[in-house]
Amino acid sequence: MNIRYKGILPANALWLALLLLMPHAASAEGPASNLVLVTLDGVRWQEVFGGIDLALIEDERFANSPGFLKETYWREQRNERRRLLFPFLWSVVANEGVLIGDREQGSFMELRNPWRFSYPGYNEILTGSADPDIDSNDKIWNRNVTFLEVLNGMSGFKDHVLAFGSWDVFPYIINSQRSGIPVNAGFAVQSPATTAKSLWLNEISAEAPMLWQTVRLDFITNGYAMEALENEHPRVVYIAYGETDDFAHDGSYDRYIDAAHRTDQMLSKLWN
Helix, strand or coil, X not given: CCCCCCCCCCCCEEXXXXXXXXXXXXXXXXXXXXXXXXXXXXXXXXXXXXXXXXXXXXXXXXXXXXXXXXXXXXCCCHHHHHHHHCHHHHHHHHHHCCCCXXXXXXXXXXXXXXXXXXXXXXXXXXXXXXXXXXCCCCCCCCCCCCHHHHXXXXXXXXXXXXXXXXXXXXXXXXXXXXXXCCEEECCCCCCCCCCHHHXXXXXXXXXXXXXXXXXXXXXXXXXXXXXXXXXXXXXXXXXXXXXXXXXXXXXXXXXXXXXXXXXXXXXXXXXX
16 A cells, blocks of 8 residues: 655645636636646645644754745745745635635545545546545546546546546546546656657656655646646646645655745746
């Protein structure tokens, strides 16, 4: 059983999920016709709503550069700290959308599955229901139908649904074999490489350091997703970033924070 939940954030890890209605598709007559779902694995609600954690900054077991982290991300005011860490989330999403899960303000969001690791959580996010029989992160084809698969079977959406993930289990979670949804995840490359950017990404995928055996770097996942948005014009896209979770497993609060901030920058470019 491959369980991705141990590390410095074992009890409070969650998935930061953003539903982004693509701005250019919105109109006064109705809702946007295109959808982007984004998840950040392993991001705690404490950082999302409260910014960097001073106790973890000052714990030498988890932070190698406490001075840099404190100077860059720490402020006395909670709302200032979170805006430094997630500038896009708190300048755009908070103003134009809804953020749920700030427990200090009595906003609670819970998954119903009893586990604290990835496959059961992603199944629940993508299907809307917990499955008690999903109790591992093993590469098993998901018997449950995700909303992505439902949309891919509808007129106007068929073959216009794509998924990109840093973790190599996503093809099984989305069940690309049954659903027919292309899932570029883990260390998969674009085949065939139809643009110069996708060819470059394929080359970088082979040359980039492999920090984890099952998870690639998020900038590669983001690159493939952005290239598809620009050239394939899908109606629905799911992007699953994973670095935050794996740096947390490694016990590196520095890199966890850095990954969270960099992913916020990716979301800003995605939105724009």
